[in-house]
Amino acid sequence: xxxxxxxxxxxxxxxxxxxxxxxxxxxxxxxxVGCGVIIEAEGxxxxxxxxxxxxxxxxxxxxTKGSTLHLTASAAITRQTRLLQPLRRITRRATPEAxxxxxxxxxxxxxxxxxxRDHGPDAVGFYVSGQLLTEDYYVFNKLAKGLVGTNNIxxxxxxxxxSAVAGYKKTLGADAPPACYDDLKHAECLFIVGSNxxxxxxxxxxxxxxxxxxxxxLKIIVADPRRTDTCEIADLHLALQPGTDVMLFNxxxxxxxxxxxxxxxxxxxxxxGFDALKATVRDCTPxxxxxxxxxxxxxxxxxxxxFATSAAxxxxxxxxxxxxxxxxxxxxxxxxxxxxxxxxxxxGAGPFSLTGQPNAMGGxxxxxxxxLLSAHRDLANPQHRAEVAALWGVPEVPFKPGxxxxxxxxxxxxxxxxxxxxxxxNPAQSMPDQGTVRxxxxxCEFVVVQEAFxxxxxxxxxxxxxxxxxxxxxxxxxxxxxxRISRVRPAVPAPGEARDDWAIGVAFAxxxxxxxxxxxxxxxxxxxxxxxNEHRESTRGRDLDITGMSYAMLEAAPQQWPLREGEAxxxxxxxxxxxxxxxxxxxxxxDTPYAPVxxxxxARYPFSLNTGRLRDQWHGxxxxxxxxxxxxxxxxxxxxxxxxxxxxxxxAEGDLVHVTSRRGSIVLPVAASTELGLSQAFIAMHxxxxxxxxxxxxxxxxxxxxxxxxxxxxxDSKQPELKHAAxxxxxxxxxxxxxxxxxxxxxxxxxxxxxxxxxxxxFPFASCVPFGAGGSLAxxxxxxxxxxxxxxxxxxxxxxxxxxxxxxxxLGGPDALRYVxxxxxxxxxxxxxxxxxxxxxxxxxxxxxxxAEAWIKTLLQDRLPAQAYGRQLLxxxxxxxxxxxTRGKIVCGCFGVTQTAIAGKLAxxxxxxxxxxxxxxxALKCGTNCGSCLPExxxxxxxxxxxxxxxxx
Numbered sequence: 001x002x003x004x005x006x007x008x009x010x011x012x013x014x015x016x017x018x019x020x021x022x023x024x025x026x027x028x029x030x031x032x033v034g035c036g037v038i039i040e041a042e043g044x045x046x047x048x049x050x051x052x053x054x055x056x057x058x059x060x061x062x063x064t065k066g067s068t069l070h071l072t073a074s075a076a077i078t079r080q081t082r083l084l085q086p087l088r089r090i091t092r093r094a095t096p097e098a099x100x101x102x103x104x105x106x107x108x109x110x111x112x113x114x115x116x117r118d119h120g121p122d123a124v125g126f127y128v129s130g131q132l133l134t135e136d137y138y139v140f141n142k143l144a145k146g147l148v149g150t151n152n153i154x155x156x157x158x159x160x161x162x163s164a165v166a167g168y169k170k171t172l173g174a175d176a177p178p179a180c181y182d183d184l185k186h187a188e189c190l191f192i193v194g195s196n197x198x199x200x201x202x203x204x205x206x207x208x209x210x211x212x213x214x215x216x217x218l219k220i221i222v223a224d225p226r227r228t229d230t231c232e233i234a235d236l237h238l239a240l241q242p243g244t245d246v247m248l249f250n251x252x253x254x255x256x257x258x259x260x261x262x263x264x265x266x267x268x269x270x271x272x273g274f275d276a277l278k279a280t281v282r283d284c285t286p287x288x289x290x291x292x293x294x295x296x297x298x299x300x301x302x303x304x305x306x307f308a309t310s311a312a313x314x315x316x317x318x319x320x321x322x323x324x325x326x327x328x329x330x331x332x333x334x335x336x337x338x339x340x341x342x343x344x345x346x347x348g349a350g351p352f353s354l355t356g357q358p359n360a361m362g363g364x365x366x367x368x369x370x371x372l373l374s375a376h377r378d379l380a381n382p383q384h385r386a387e388v389a390a391l392w393g394v395p396e397v398p399f400k401p402g403x404x405x406x407x408x409x410x411x412x413x414x415x416x417x418x419x420x421x422x423x424x425x426n427p428a429q430s431m432p433d434q435g436t437v438r439x440x441x442x443x444c445e446f447v448v449v450q451e452a453f454x455x456x457x458x459x460x461x462x463x464x465x466x467x468x469x470x471x472x473x474x475x476x477x478x479x480x481x482x483x484r485i486s487r488v489r490p491a492v493p494a495p496g497e498a499r500d501d502w503a504i505g506v507a508f509a510x511x512x513x514x515x516x517x518x519x520x521x522x523x524x525x526x527x528x529x530x531x532x533n534e535h536r537e538s539t540r541g542r543d544l545d546i547t548g549m550s551y552a553m554l555e556a557a558p559q560q561w562p563l564r565e566g567e568a569x570x571x572x573x574x575x576x577x578x579x580x581x582x583x584x585x586x587x588x589x590x591d592t593p594y595a596p597v598x599x600x601x602x603a604r605y606p607f608s609l610n611t612g613r614l615r616d617q618w619h620g621x622x623x624x625x626x627x628x629x630x631x632x633x634x635x636x637x638x639x640x641x642x643x644x645x646x647x648x649x650x651x652a653e654g655d656l657v658h659v660t661s662r663r664g665s666i667v668l669p670v671a672a673s674t675e676l677g678l679s680q681a682f683i684a685m686h687x688x689x690x691x692x693x694x695x696x697x698x699x700x701x702x703x704x705x706x707x708x709x710x711x712x713x714x715x716d717s718k719q720p721e722l723k724h725a726a727x728x729x730x731x732x733x734x735x736x737x738x739x740x741x742x743x744x745x746x747x748x749x750x751x752x753x754x755x756x757x758x759x760x761x762x763f764p765f766a767s768c769v770p771f772g773a774g775g776s777l778a779x780x781x782x783x784x785x786x787x788x789x790x791x792x793x794x795x796x797x798x799x800x801x802x803x804x805x806x807x808x809x810x811l812g813g814p815d816a817l818r819y820v821x822x823x824x825x826x827x828x829x830x831x832x833x834x835x836x837x838x839x840x841x842x843x844x845x846x847x848x849x850x851x852a853e854a855w856i857k858t859l860l861q862d863r864l865p866a867q868a869y870g871r872q873l874l875x876x877x878x879x880x881x882x883x884x885x886t887r888g889k890i891v892c893g894c895f896g897v898t899q900t901a902i903a904g905k906l907a908x909x910x911x912x913x914x915x916x917x918x919x920x921x922x923a924l925k926c927g928t929n930c931g932s933c934l935p936e937x938x939x940x941x942x943x944x945x946x947x948x949x950x951x952x953x
Contacts, residue, residue: 032355034480084496130357133476151402167331173581186348194320251289312348370402429688628772632890664707742843
């Protein structure tokens, strides 16, 4: 944990005005749905959040993550997690020291100028984020390409949306999603591919549920190797083999041609290149597709028929297509289906990519990628470079392609890039092939990290840390998946010395101009709005023309682009006239031959590893990971395998396993899941080294899921194949285990977690996560927060390590009960606290034998009376006392409703599935707030009904 300054915005002396309550309309900072929020504040503290009923993206709804935004901004969490003043390290890995803003920016400018003078502009790189605002993005893009003279600026959007960009441009001529959310109401067939929409875009999934309820004839197809919660609403699930999407789409087109389901008139009038594609898909016969994709021929025929013959077909797709070594081909092959059947440019139809991050679209709009320029201009186009140079007032924009994300960190690891500026992203967690990324950060001569939080792993590698403002404190704009631009507004001042990202970039740029001898004054901006106005002008005459969209207009309501000067509203959907953004106005069919995944399974690495999202977490969990309640649904890191694969390897639920790829290995518990096919594995993308770590026998740090993933990327989009890596899974023979957990004061719990994480490399396997008590969101901020530490080792660790863990979890005092058997490696410590007439468990440590963890964790988390169980708590292997039932995981995060409570209620109610669900909701409130748990509730209701109808043997 980095040393934090005391934030001036949280001082106890407040004026009357500062105590006043306020409400501010803004936008959620999580996924690309772009939900409107109303932030409630009292003085300088955010106190609540609710959905904006007038925002057209969500109409007042919020998911579990959005509903808890105010809790992540609490004073207690801010004090423990926020970066509140500039810090510098004199030497790498030294404790960072406070430095003033002027000195920090001078240092950064001196270092970057020196590298540029000595090694050229391409010796520096900027790695930014889809969580920046459009104004922030614009400043950094101009800084790199206009001032420094390098195209080495890329973004974590490269990891999520660059294949969608390339696919749209290759076929439709421009990076412009042609559909809108309202199309869900008009669709007759919904084709969801490579997207667990129910978890990744929950509020959009609520709209899918609404559309199905309003139109029961709506057919929904989901193509995904896993049977996720999104499949709960599907009429057809295509459980294709990982990476075979192009073969699936080409096979569907083969059948469409055979059955006469293509629209030959539309193809002739509005497209080109169809003959070459026809020749390619000729060999994609149903037999071949069934063999390659692992699906039934009848299902393939049904999918092709529904897609082609429905009155309106809308496709929704996300990382399952994008994060692939053939990601552009996957996107283009799907768009081919829409062009071949004229399922585009009309209500309810079109290929609709779902944006991963809140402003990945905005970053694309300003050209914030290594191969793009402002307003969807192409770096390779001389005319486009000249237009941007004229707008910026610079002699030229460099023509040499910049390093994309994977290339940039490889270049830093090779010593080619010597200075890196990283803003609002955590590559030491999120980039693939973490061995290379961490080598790059260690070798790079000067690393600047511009961050709101002090906790991301990347901060450990920074020479200079610059504190940035974040949600609830920032001013600017974001663009969501449907091209809708929304305002982001500050509800409270930024804490400490944090500054807006665009302002940090401008202050640095002005200093760098001076040191490089530039006199053009490229950065005259006095406000976010002044940056916006220049960006707006850059779009004049382009496909995303927003010259008619001012801050004043956006004050009234969010708007979709294009919205040209003189127009009153933007355009809902594109290409209704059949004219596309290509030189001849025709869409282009892409010739998309099938290519297998970059890293095939084989005897040494027999599993296909997939990564994806958890329902209640976001990216590297810098924000969501501060709340124990958001760990209720997925409490700890696991690797999921099919039960048959576990049985073959004699693995039981919870056993520790080594998961190993060609790049690295990690240890974590295994969990059975029938969502997966055979020879498939799944680990959530969120589990980085901040939560899952350890140390190998050779002393190598094992850090999170991306120690395993491959940096092989799509040749067109340069997006890495995060959705597939070949791995092996072997049981980890770690005979000694540890589980420790405790309730701690809210204002200290995250500091304790940070200190425990520093101990994780002491073990071959360790994880450290918060936990919460659940309960209603209306209950306010809890005074106590839980921290859980789990580890395993080949032998009993040194007593000093165990004592430190006990001390951190407040288990080292005289009020703790302790049992130690050094010969057998057993250690048990418990702390009981008096609450009224009862004593309750407040913390425990089980070392050696952890078999009693289920009932002891239940005592702790449910705050059950524990005085009668003193001896059992200290006895290794003690069975669960009568009346202490395992709570099960939390299903409904909004009201803290557990599996056990739901199962108990279902056993007591009868009737149809709808009646049983209504009884659950009426009694327990689960599924009545954000709705994120509804797919799981419906599945439990159906499973309960099926077991009730099963014959008694």
